[in-house]
Amino acid sequence: xxxxxxxxxxxxxxxxxxxxxxxxxxxxxxxxxxxxxxxxxxxxxxxxxxxxxxxxxxxxxxxxxxxxxxxxxxxxxxxxxxxxxxxxxxxxxxxxxxxxxxxxxxxxxxxxxxxxxxxxxxxxxxxxxxxxxxxxxxxxxxxxxxxxxxxxxxxxxxxxxxxxxxxxxxxxxxxxxxxxxxxxxxxxxxxxxxxxxxxxxxxxxxxxxxxxxxxxxxxxxxxxxxxxxxxxxxxxxxxxxxxxxxxxxxxxxxxxxxxxxxxxxxxxxxxxxxxxxxxxxxxxxxxxxxxxxxxxxxxxxxxxxxxxxxxxxxxxxxxxxxxxxxxxxxxxxxxx
Amino acid sequence: xxxxxxxxxxxxxxxxxxxxxxxxxxxxxxxxxxxxxxxxxxxxxxxxxxxxxxxxxxxxxxxxxxxxxxxxxxxxxxxxxxxxxxxxxxxxxxxxxxxxxxxxxxxxxxxxxxxxxxxxxxxxxxxxxxxxxxxxxxxxxxxxxxxxxxxxxxxxxxxxxxxxxxxxxxxxxxxxxxxxxxxxxxxxxxxxxxxxxxxxxxxxxxxxxxxxxxxxxxxxxxxxxxxxxxxxxxxxxxxxxxxxxxxxxxxxxxxxxxxxxxxxxxxxxxxxxxxxxxxxxxxxxxxxxxxxxxxxxxxxxxxxx
Numbered sequence: 354x355x356x357x358x359x360x361x362x363x364x365x366x367x368x369x370x371x372x373x374x375x376x377x378x379x380x381x382x383x384x385x386x387x388x389x390x391x392x393x394x395x396x397x398x399x400x401x402x403x404x405x406x407x408x409x410x411x412x413x414x415x416x417x418x419x420x421x422x423x424x425x426x427x428x429x430x431x432x433x434x435x436x437x438x439x440x441x442x443x444x445x446x447x448x449x450x451x452x453x454x455x456x457x458x459x460x461x462x463x464x465x466x467x468x469x470x471x472x473x474x475x476x477x478x479x480x481x482x483x484x485x486x487x488x489x490x491x492x493x494x495x496x497x498x499x500x501x502x503x504x505x506x507x508x509x510x511x512x513x514x515x516x517x518x519x520x521x522x523x524x525x526x527x528x529x530x531x532x533x534x535x536x537x538x539x540x541x542x543x544x545x546x547x548x549x550x551x552x553x554x555x556x557x558x559x560x561x562x563x564x565x566x567x568x569x570x571x572x573x574x575x576x577x578x579x580x581x582x583x584x585x586x587x588x589x590x591x592x593x594x595x596x597x598x599x600x601x602x603x604x605x606x607x608x609x610x611x612x613x614x615x616x617x618x619x620x621x622x623x624x625x626x627x628x629x630x631x632x633x634x635x636x637x638x639x640x641x642x643x644x645x646x647x648x649x650x651x652x653x654x655x656x657x658x659x660x661x662x663x664x665x666x667x668x669x670x671x672x673x674x675x676x677x678x679x680x681x682x683x684x685x686x687x688x689x
Numbered sequence: 690x691x692x693x694x695x696x697x698x699x700x701x702x703x704x705x706x707x708x709x710x711x712x713x714x715x716x717x718x719x720x721x722x723x724x725x726x727x728x729x730x731x732x733x734x735x736x737x738x739x740x741x742x743x744x745x746x747x748x749x750x751x752x753x754x755x756x757x758x759x760x761x762x763x764x765x766x767x768x769x770x771x772x773x774x775x776x777x778x779x780x781x782x783x784x785x786x787x788x789x790x791x792x793x794x795x796x797x798x799x800x801x802x803x804x805x806x807x808x809x810x811x812x813x814x815x816x817x818x819x820x821x822x823x824x825x826x827x828x829x830x831x832x833x834x835x836x837x838x839x840x841x842x843x844x845x846x847x848x849x850x851x852x853x854x855x856x857x858x859x860x861x862x863x864x865x866x867x868x869x870x871x872x873x874x875x876x877x878x879x880x881x882x883x884x885x886x887x888x889x890x891x892x893x894x895x896x897x898x899x900x901x902x903x904x905x906x907x908x909x910x911x912x913x914x915x916x917x918x919x920x921x922x923x924x925x926x927x928x929x930x931x932x933x934x935x936x937x938x939x940x941x942x943x944x945x946x947x948x949x950x951x952x953x954x955x956x957x958x959x960x961x962x963x964x965x966x967x968x969x970x971x972x973x974x975x976x977x978x979x980x981x982x983x984x985x986x987x988x989x990x991x992x993x994x
Contacts (some may be wrong), residue, residue, distance in 0.1 A: 380940075384925075391954065394929050395764040401931055410940050411929035412844075413950065414922075422925070427844070543953045545960070568955040641764055642955055 381626045382428045384412040385419025386518055388562065389432030389609050391641040392457055392634070399637065400629045407622040416518045417441070420612075424448040429617035430626070433610045434460070434518030436667035451615040451663045455631065455654045456678040458638035458645055461563035461597040462523055462605040465573045469555040472496065472503050475589035477579040478604065481527045484508070484558075490535040496556070510538035511547045511559030519544075523560055526604040526674045548572065560605075563592055564642030580604055597644045600677045608678040609643070615661055631655045646678060653682035742971070749964030757965055761931050762947070766958025771966055773930045774947035777846070778973075780934050781943055782915055784850030785857060790907055792854070793861030797903075800862070801869040802891050821859035828856040829923025837924050844925035847937040852920050857910045864906020868899040901988040908981035912974045918945040944970050 383393050390413050397409035414422060416433045423431035424444035437445075437454070445452060464481065466473050473496075480499050483489060496503040513519045515532070520540075525531040541547055544561040551557040552572035566575055577589035586601035596602035611630070617623045631654050635645045666681045667673050760770020804810045832852030842848035872895050880890040896903075921943055928950050930942045944966060951963035 382940075384927075387953070390928065390950070391764060394762065397929060397931065398763055408932055409929070410927050410931075412925060412927040414925070427925075544955070545953060562955070565955040568957060637764075 381409045383430045384428045385432030386416040386434040388434040395637040452612045456608045458643040461592040463566040475577040514542040604674045650679040752965040777941040778944045785853040788854035789857040797865030826919040829920030860910040868902025901985040912977040
């Protein structure tokens with residue numbers, strides 16, 4: 354037995370000793386949001402086919418967890434399902450990390466009910482707010498309390514976990530305060546669990562990413578949402594690829610981003626990856642269930658990279674509701 | 690003749706449970722009821738397990754192929770495979786074993802054979818039992834600070850294996866001590882009487898006799914570790930790695946992480962992949978448990994001959 358142990362030890366030391374640096378030097382390190390992961394995976398897969406000498410690795414730590422690693426220079430690119438927040442901006446500054454913010458796609462949040470629900474055919478932002486705000490806890494418990502005429506039956510709520518960017522965006526858009534809502538709803542980090550829950554509960558109402566609705570159309574009923582604002586499409590609007598992209602489905606559509614460290618951008622593999630991502634996102638994001646930005650937005654984003662424009666379009670203040678990313682980019686371009 | 694250690698099959702088989710105890714005929718009611726309850730306690734979890742296995746097999750079996758095992762991850766479910774995850778898990782298990790076994794068995798030998806029963810050893814023993822019950826994510830946090838940051842291993846296989854080794858240590862120590870205790874004291878005394886010192890006794894008599902138990906404990910602990918996700922995600926294991934690890938400093942992913950990622954994707958195709966991944970993971974666990982049984986039987990036979 355001693356002999357075996359000795360051999361194993363020698364073997365490990367031999368493996369430890371050699372070849373440490375080569376791979377790191379040509380690798381693009383990405384981490385961040387689980388919402389953005391499928392996009393990163395798609396881009397990485399295609400990028401690698403076109404550039405076999407570079408490799409790309411992607412982790413999933415969530416938007417917040419990703420920014421922590423990004424601020425510590427442990428990653429080159431961070432995926433985010435919401436804009437960077439003040440604390441995260443400060444952490445980056447403290448770590449000496451400057452970044453370029455690049456939008457990748459839109460994502461819609463779907464408000465869904467069970468197909469057996471024959472009373473709710475659309476819902477307004479106001480009604481959603483009355484239902485989801487913190488004050489509603491233990492008070493708004495029945496469908497009849499949401500809208501007159503709806504049956505006097507219990508309402509069962511389903512939503513993503515409170516650590517997700519999806520929850521953050523929904524609360525910011527509906528309740529008005531990011532990260533604030535009633536607590537008595539069934540939550541899961543896995544949107545598929547929410548799909549199963551709502552599909553099996555005739556009194557359910559919940560929300561999650563549009564892609565999860567698209568894949569489970571037969572089991573769910575999608576509600577059009579009315580934001581009470583006539584200027585971007587009157588009345589309730591159904592979330593579709595079209596209405597999310599042209600900004601008529603408001604306020605529950607949001608852009609998702611990647612943040613690139615400027616010091617990493619000087620490495621050829623990172624520069625090439627970012628260029629590839631912005632050139633090919635338009636069709637790759639749709640393949641994995643997201644909604645592409647207009648072509649113009651990607652080319653404006655590329656010019657941000659070329660000019661190394663740092664900082665956030667959102668002033669580093671986190672989610673903003675109802676903005677069209679191409680308008681922000683266009684305005685910035687004209688200001689220069 | 691060598692006295693059999695407690696707990697081995699031979700020691701228990703002096704009476705068959707069917708004809709003992711003999712007085713069950715006097716009052717068969719409670720006896721039968723108790724028996725039924727015990728049987729139910731066995732059948733219920735087995736049923737649950739069978740359902741889970743059945744579903745995974747039903748969903749994932751058609752997807753299993755050589756291609757699935759040898760392909761890299763992909764955004765297209767039908768093209769995606771588990772190769773980097775599988776190799777990552779294998780590397781991880783090997784490295785973890787190399788780190789946890791010598792330390793764990795060494796600590797157990799020290800505690801059982803050398804340390805007296807002082808207040809300090811008592812404290813150490815309680816701590817080890819407590820550590821065995823600490824949630825694995827706590828080890829992940831420890832690993833992140835200690836191995837990834839302080840010791841600068843980075844988000845590498847080495848950091849992952851060191852974290853898992855920490856997680857396994859209490860289990861290995863407990864299992865090894867249990868096995869060492871099954872060696873009857875008379876064996877040690879006989880050894881001393883022949884003029885052997887402690888080291889010779891441990892090496893020639895105690896360790897060989899307890900080896901089947903120690904190995905079983907180690908393999909069962911490793912089989913648990915291969916399914917761990919939380920500590921690996923905490924220390925920064927990746928999800929998408931398009932190459933195989935080429936050194937212990939490589940970034941890596943592991944099977945449970947890949948499965949977890951697929952399960953949470955919207956497309957049904959990824960759930961099928963997850964089911965297939967679960968089958969592979971279960972097969973590895975079964976193999977490891979099988980190896981544990983085989984080793985135990987082999988060493989026991991060797992000892993009694």
